[in-house]
Amino acid sequence: MRVIDLSEVTEAIAKLCIDANYNLPEDVYNALKEAIEKEKSPVGKAVLQHIIENADLAREGVAPICQDCGLAVIFMEIGQDVRFTGGNLKDAIFEGVRKGYREGYLRKSTCHPFTRANIGDNTPPVIHYDIVPGDKVRIVVAPKGGGSENMSQVVMLKPADGVEGIIETVVKRVDEAGGNPCPPIIVGVGVGGTFERSAFLAKKALLRPVGKPNPDVEIARIEQEILERVNKLGIGPMGWGGTVTALAVHFEMEPVHIASLPCAININCHVARHKEIIL
Amino acid sequence: MSDVIRLTTPLSDEDVVKLKAGDRVLISGVIYTGRDAAHKRMIEALEKGEPLPFDVKGQVIYYVGPSPAKPGRPIGAAGPTTSYRMNPYAPKLIRLGLKGMIGKGKMSEEVREHCIKYKAVYFGAIGGCGALLSQRIKKAEVIAYEDLGPEAVRRLEVEDFPVIVVYDTHGGNLEEIGIKQYRVVE
């Protein structure tokens, strides 16, 4: 049994919130740089150049990459041989979010659904817990912007719709979203289990390094096909026309119920933030 | 791509009618911020016959909720938010003389028609470029609805704030033109 003091968890989460909002992951940065070459539209190229310049400024600490510093989505993989001391885990995580968003000058974006009154400290985060073998704790913080989250969708397809139905649904969704989710986007697709499991898989797909194909070759082929079709839509950077609408499509799949084919599409903007630490 | 056009607010009819979808524009002068919550309050104020926090005539509203300013800076990251959420409010403000909106993404047909009929322009700014755009903002001051935090109405002084014309006063629409040009139909 390994003992971890919860103050360590709080500190780690605070740091990850700040790091994620100021330092665009290297893989996203490189994919955007490559996109400048691929993009055929001069307006689109100019947009991508600005995006790179912006990432550089944020890295220097001028301001966060985007003013929407996101809802803090946190993945906790907890080794089953770990025991926490010094309070309770949920409080420690909340405190980490409060600290990170306060000390990092990050925007607090959580509010009451009806009155829209801002909660003031960006809590509650969305926490996904997973218990895994071992005595380590892996924490991933993935701040998620509202603009791209609003364009996401879960569709309960019929089994007869098959692969073609999934591809059609994803392409249609990206087309409808247009410039709203700040393209170039990363498209997370989740098919598996129930309604909420598919949504979770789509979210998790966004954590994969940009463009790293699914290890299953058949799924990787579907990812490629969706990517090609999405980039033929012409939406381009910011929806002002162009050939790079998406940087990547990441598809995660698990078995489903014999009656169902749930298909979740989670769209991420070019500010595809996620940082992790292993305690 | 056309040359860059420089404009100083407040904007007149002559300023906006010469703009065409796709034109790149650098805006200088005073602009105001407002998102969903501020728009809702502004429209409620109008319905009650109360004055708006600022006279919208000739002005530009930037759809943004900035992040907090770091010490020594006027504002934090300040890129555009998605504009369609302002669809229910924008037409009324355009009828009152608002000349420009800055945001990202599509707006409604109604907004587009109002841009033609009342001579207003919908500008796009690059989403997710909050750090870059913050550098073109020289001064920021909350002038109303402070309790809304990031959604409060701010008066911004901007210098060469980069935008692109999305809907012009002649019915031109950058999204339509741009997407049509690069769409591959099989």
Ligand code: SF4
């Ligand atoms: S969609 Fe992403 S890049 Fe665009 S404003 Fe929201 S968080 Fe920022």
